[in-house]
Amino acid sequence: MAREGSVKYLNTAKSDKNDEFYTILSDIEKELRHYKQHFKNKTVLCNCDDPKVSNFFVYFSHNFEQLGLKKLITTCYKNCDADLFSKHTAENGIYLEYNGDKNNNRVPDPDEIGIHKLKGDGDFRSEECIKLLKQVDIVVTNPPFSLFREYVAQLVRYDKKFLIVATWNAITYKEIFKLIKANKLWIGVNSNRNFSGFIVPKHYSLHGTEARVDEHGNRIVSTNTTCWFTNLDIKKRHEDLILYKTYNAREFPKYDNYNAIEVSKTADIPMHYKGVMGVPVTFLDKYNPEQFEIIGSNRGIDQDPNGIYGRGSFLNGKETFKRLFIRNKKAT
Numbered sequence: 001m002a003r004e005g006s007v008k009y010l011n012t013a014k015s016d017k018n019d020e021f022y023t024i025l026s027d028i029e030k031e032l033r034h035y036k037q038h039f040k041n042k043t044v045l046c047n048c049d050d051p052k053v054s055n056f057f058v059y060f061s062h063n064f065e066q067l068g069l070k071k072l073i074t075t076c077y078k079n080c081d082a083d084l085f086s087k088h089t090a091e092n093g094i095y096l097e098y099n100g101d102k103n104n105n106r107v108p109d110p111d112e113i114g115i116h117k118l119k120g121d122g123d124f125r126s127e128e129c130i131k132l133l134k135q136v137d138i139v140v141t142n143p144p145f146s147l148f149r150e151y152v153a154q155l156v157r158y159d160k161k162f163l164i165v166a167t168w169n170a171i172t173y174k175e176i177f178k179l180i181k182a183n184k185l186w187i188g189v190n191s192n193r194n195f196s197g198f199i200v201p202k203h204y205s206l207h208g209t210e211a212r213v214d215e216h217g218n219r220i221v222s223t224n225t226t227c228w229f230t231n232l233d234i235k236k237r238h239e240d241l242i243l244y245k246t247y248n249a250r251e252f253p254k255y256d257n258y259n260a261i262e263v264s265k266t267a268d269i270p271m272h273y274k275g276v277m278g279v280p281v282t283f284l285d286k287y288n289p290e291q292f293e294i295i296g297s298n299r300g301i302d303q304d305p306n307g308i309y310g311r312g313s314f315l316n317g318k319e320t321f322k323r324l325f326i327r328n329k330k331a332t
Helices: 007-016 025-032 055-062 127-135 145-157 168-172 174-181 281-286
Strands: 043-046 071-076 094-098 113-117 138-141 161-167 186-191 198-200 219-221 226-230 260-262 276-279 292-297 324-328
Touching: 025 055, 025 186, 043 055, 043 127, 055 071, 055 094, 055 138, 071 127, 145 161, 145 174, 161 168, 168 174, 168 226, 168 281, 174 292, 186 281, 281 324
Parallel strands: 043 071, 043 138, 138 161, 260 276
Antiparallel strands: 071 094, 094 113, 161 226, 186 226, 198 219, 276 324, 292 324
């Protein structure tokens, strides 16, 4: 179940606790192809999805043998109807369990899928859903935007591997940034414009040049602030960012209130600069922890013990945009 749209849709989802955004299958396929090595002999849980209509269930059930999965479990909150946008009027949730193809037709047939009714409503925080969580190796889904902090905290508490959809804005959440800084969570492969959009209910208005209705009648909203968060290792996390700029004080001024320089574009990071630099949050899409160290932020989300970072950053009296403070570990 995906929860992203444009910034407007995301802000609305947060304020209204409306999380009815569903991931398009092509976006799932585009990301998951980079993680195939992680799934062999593993049990996967999609715990924020209606398994009868979720594209996460579609992807994993149809690629079960190719990925070498051990088991697939998907849970659904207050819904026993095969309706993409449930009104969540059922008292109970359900969960589906799939153990692979039995008749060698490479298709997950209905009689091969175990359907189980939950005693409770299927909320990921419930005792019986936590019991399912404890059984699995990897969680892959799009959790409710309005409960994202709590959702990630649960994954960390139970030491689970995960790949989940979120908004870039989550980077500035205190709880999430702490994990990023500690290299316990990072950005996946595709983000922002690499997402093709999300399916939304009929009551969502479609506006903007990229909003559309597809050939199946699905209402799609565009997105440019979406990313995957994961703690599964990926190739790009070990690729050095190629630097070509040379530091000069005119192009890279120091902040009024920090002993750090302003670098307004990630591509412009000076190659031999050993000091602290303020860079856009989109730097995280290129972040290699072997090349750079994340020190803090200018948004009050992570003050160091000396209280140096965490305040707004200023140039000539004017506050800058969101910045991460980093240091090049390989600068010479």
